[in-house]
Amino acid sequence: NAGVTQTPKFQVLKTGQSMTLQCAQDMNHNSMYWYRQDPGMGLRLIYYSASEGTTDKGEVPNGYNVSRLNKREFSLRLESAAPSQTSVYFCASSEGPTGFYEQYFGPGTRLTVT
Amino acid sequence: DAKTTQPNSMESNEEEPVHLPCNHSTISGTDYIHWYRQLPSQGPEYVIHGLTSNVNNRMASLAIAEDRKSSTLILHRATLRDAAVYYCIPTTSGTYKYIFGTGTRLKVLA
DSSP states (O other), X not given: OOOEEXXXXXXXXXXXXXXXXXXXXXSOOSXXXXXXXXXXXXXXXXXXXXXXXXXXXXXXXXXXXXEEOXXXXXXXXXXXXXXXXXXXXXXXXESSOTTTSOXXXXXXXEEEEO | OOOOBOOSEEEEETTSOEEEEEEOTTOOTTEEEEXXXXXXXXOOEEEEEESSSOEEOSSOEEEEOTTSSEEEEEESSOOGGGOEEEEEEEEXXXXXXXXXXXXXXXXXXX
């Protein structure tokens, strides 16, 4: 049982390049999330998917797109990377709404945009 | 969303109890109080959550004030592995959004 896995672990992009961060969970969870964490800060929600087939914006969605590919996988795409998107990206999943259910987090992807 | 206030940092000696406070005076009646911790270079890890009464699990205890305006996470015997940033997060039941603050950085001294 791997929990939440993320690929890649590290990535360096040049400004304007695009990339997709991959996330998968094997806990049969309904809900999935993407966060970013800037140095010295708490996590901020980018997008979430309450259930397969739905996605919604979080606190900081600009510059990102997401795809809930199936129940297991939730990807985050940067179409044209900017230095302001240099951050650590975490994927998470939960059985249901956050208020009652806890979230399980992946190990993160460290992205640097130069 | 309820605002939280936590100390920036705390220190504890190994094998001693640690009480991590959180003030959430604007919490609503249906908000759960969740606690997570984040070890260095890792994703956050769930610790405990509760609504009104005190809660215990294998990792910690959560003491919630009677007026629910504050709570305290209790680690009964701190170990070096407990050194982390601890986040207190009031969360409205039925939503999908956590609002992480900057948390409390706990340092455990050997």
